[in-house]
Amino acid sequence: MGIAREHDLHKRRFSRNRGVGLALAAFVAIIFGLTVVKVSNMDVVGSYAAGSLTAGGDK
Amino acid sequence: MSDTSARTTPPPAIGGEGDFxxxxxxxxxxxxxxxxxxxxxxxxxxxxxxxxxxxxxxxxxxxxxxxxxxxxxxxxxxxxxxxxxxxxxxxxxxxxxxxxxxxxxxxxxxxxxxxxxxxxxxxxxxxxxxxxxxxxxxxxxxxxxxxxxxxxxxxxxxxxxxxxxxxxxxxxxxSPESLLMFLIVFVWTPPHFWALALFVRSDYEHAGVPMLTVTHGRRATRAHILAYTLLLAPVTIGAGLTSVGGPVYLMVAVALNLWLIWGALNIRRRSEETATADGYRAEKAFFRFSIFYLFLHFGALLAEAALRPYGLGGW
Structure with missing residues (x-):
């Protein structure tokens, strides 16, 4: 009957697994957010550089 | 093999099974x-x-x-x-x-x-x-x-x-501003921890950590707390004169420093007998207040930054 019973060890393992899972999910969310911000900023820089080149070409 | 001593000795802590x-x-x-x-x-x-x-x-x-x-x-x-x-x-x-x-x-x-x-x-x-x-x-x-x-x-x-x-x-x-913020925490740390060491004396002695209280005595530690507290005042007030400071910060810094110096003077004056008799009340109060002291200084810097867009913060 013991095998189905939840031991304190199982609770601690579950706590660890849930904690690591949530930490990894948060890490993925942070990386995703950073990527969006960095790529958006690159767009601004890219547009600026393209605009400068066009302006230079018009001269 | 059944070994009695092995059974009576508690198993070594192996770790690895703590919770999150x-x-x-x-x-x-x-x-x-x-x-x-x-x-x-x-x-x-x-x-x-x-x-x-x-x-x-x-x-x-x-x-x-x-x-x-x-x-x-x-x-x-x-x-x-x-x-x-x-x-x-x-x-x-x-x-x-x-x-x-x-x-x-x-x-x-x-x-x-x-x-x-x-x-x-x-x-x-x-x-x-x-x-x-x-x-x-x-x-x-x-x-x-x-x-x-x-x-x-x-x-x-x-x-x-x-x-x-x-x-x-x-x-x-x-920049000079960031160096001053570094100095605030740097000079604040010794009197904060030495006040703690005064009332948790037996711990550090027992572990053999050479805290000032153990190596130079408690009288010298009290003097050191006062010296560092006096040194801390110009650092924190000096930060108020830079671009991150302002009138709000300066007022907070002056008031907090007067309070902390008073606490340090009190600690310096007290004998070990007096401190033991009242359960290190002044030392514990100084330790607790020093936490607020640091928190309020940085809080005041933040307040200056928050007021700046409205033309109220800074100089």
Missing amino acids: ADYFALLKPRVMSLVVFTALVGLLVAPVPAHPMIALAAILFIAIGGGAAGALNMWWDADIDAMMQRTKARPIPAGRVAPGEALAIGVALSGMSVVMLGLAANWVAAGLLAFTIFFYAVVYTMWLKRRTPQNIVIGGAAGAFPPMIGWAVATGGV
Whole structure:
């Protein structure tokens, strides 16, 4: 009957697994957010550089 | 083979079966909260605004870096932690986390936090974070803590770097303002911890940590608290005269310094007999107030930055 019973060890393992899972999910969310911000900023820089080149070409 | 002595001897703590809170405790969450707060202030008072997402990620990685240094500290100090009342319930001496696990977590999180801060913000901030971890884990924990009564003075630098890192996240560099924020925490640390050492005397003596109270005596420690408190006043008030300061900060700084100096003078005047008789009331009050002192100084810097857009903060 013991095998189905939840031991304190199982609770601690579950706590660890849930904690690591949530930490990894948060890490993925942070990386995703950073990527969006960095790529958006690159767009601004890219547009600026393209605009400068066009302006230079018009001269 | 049935060996009686083997049965009666308690099994060695193997660790590895703690719950998530035990592993989180390795990161010293209370210290981490101070790191987060001072780094956030350093970041927000900087003249260059940081993107909110980058700021959030940077503060998180600074906190993880600080926590990693805490894990390395717990790994190295597990032997003396087991001897002190205040620290013997920590995850490693209590046997809930194995020392090797703490080392692995400390090293892995150190590397991850530095690289991620470099990628998210800039490499000046990442370099400062790497130096902070090295300073706390190697210079303070492994080298100075058990060798010199100046351990707290020099080790205090590790806790003083976060506002500089926050500033570097926003500006990409170091400036007199960020150095002054560093100095505030650096000079504040010794009297704060020496006041603690006065009323948890038996712990440090028992563990053989050469605190000033053990090596130079309690009278000298009281004098040192006053000397450093007097040194702290011009540093904190001086910060109020820079671009991050202003009238609000200056008023708060003057009031807090008068209060702290009064507390330090009181500690200096007291004899050990008086302190023992009233259960170290003045020393405990000084220790508690010093936490508010630091919090309110950085809070006032933040208030100046918040008022600036309305033409009210700063000079």
